[in-house]
Amino acid sequence: MKHSSILLACWFIALTPVARAADPTLFNNGTWSVQGTTDLATNAGPIAVSVGGVPVGNFTELKIFRAFTGVGTPQIFSVKGRGAIQAVVPPPGVFGGTFYLSGYWDCAVGYVPTMAITQLEISDADNGTTLVLKGSASNLTSMQTSDFKLKFPNNQANDSVRVEVSYTLYATRDICVDKSQQDQSRTFSTARIAANYITGSVNENDFLRYFTVTDQRCDCCSCYNVTGPVCGGLDNWDNYLVCFKDRLTDPRIFLVHQDNTPRNTPTLVMHFENPNPHNVRPQGFAFLTADPTKQNVDVWGNWQKVKDSYKAGRRVGKFRYTLQAAAPTFYNCAAGACYY
Secondary structure, eight states: HHHHHHHHHHHHHHHHHHOOOOOEEEEEESSSSEEEEEOOSHHHHHOOETTTTEEEEEEEEEEEEEOBTBBBBEEEEEEOOOSSEEEEOTTTTOOOOOOOOOOEETTTTTTEOOOEEEEEEEETTTTTTTEEEEEEESSSSSSEEEEEEEEEOOOOOOTTEEEEEEEEESSOEEEEOOGGGGGGGGGEEEEEEEEEEEEETEEEEEEEEEEEEEEEEEOSSSSEEEEEEEEEEEESSSSEOTTTTTOSSSSSEEEEEOOOOOOOOOEEEEEEEOOOOOEEEHHHHEEEOOTTSSSOEEEEEEEEEEEEEEOOOEEEEEEEEEEEEEOOOOOOOEEOOOOO
């Protein structure tokens, strides 16, 4: 009988779920909190994290939380070592598409993926109301930055959250930029958004929106351009989403979600500051897939003034932009975007 009891106890213990260790809190100042965790993607990369100059470990993902009146301290951002940044408005919002850092087309190796984040120091500013992550990033082959910064300002809201991104890229080897891709506005992606659109009932976002010249009008003495927001619905097929000649007349590109269904995923916005937004062209591409887990829509800002080549050690450029997630809402459009 005693032997049977021991066997029964062992069987019960074996079937009882083991509590998973909580993600460690690396930083908490009462307003902002940062936890380290594991990115389950196959291309996950480690971030060496420090606080106050003291190393606290390597993590492939950082979860960013902020205190809001009435909703506690929800997670509003995810920062991953592979260079992926996700944002969500406070409850009941959920994560949707993904922001990525700069990437480009190389003459020898083709498309070089976006920058991976390799090291971050966590601190705060403005009496603790602003969260700052500073460190380094690299595409692990041709470019790197040692002044990478993510600034999460104080003015976050229940329906809109944002992060300010800045870095200076330097060539780590001689680089040849494939300018033949410029005809399709995909030579150098300043920043991009990836999301999915499978059907009207399976998607994270449903249309693309940006501001450009929509018409030219003339009077007795001169002609002038008319600008406004143009929009285009997404679809699940292989296709470019934007006329290659379109230029931004407003520094923002929107990947819109109009409704909180099928899931309450946010509208995502890139707000370009440097390089000059007038030298950034909106662009996007969708590819056909039946897999609802695939991000089959890419939208980016293409830097028109990138050079043909850079010598090792030379500066490629300074980049500054804001990434924003906003609650689903209706946006007006002055015209339809041009599709091929």
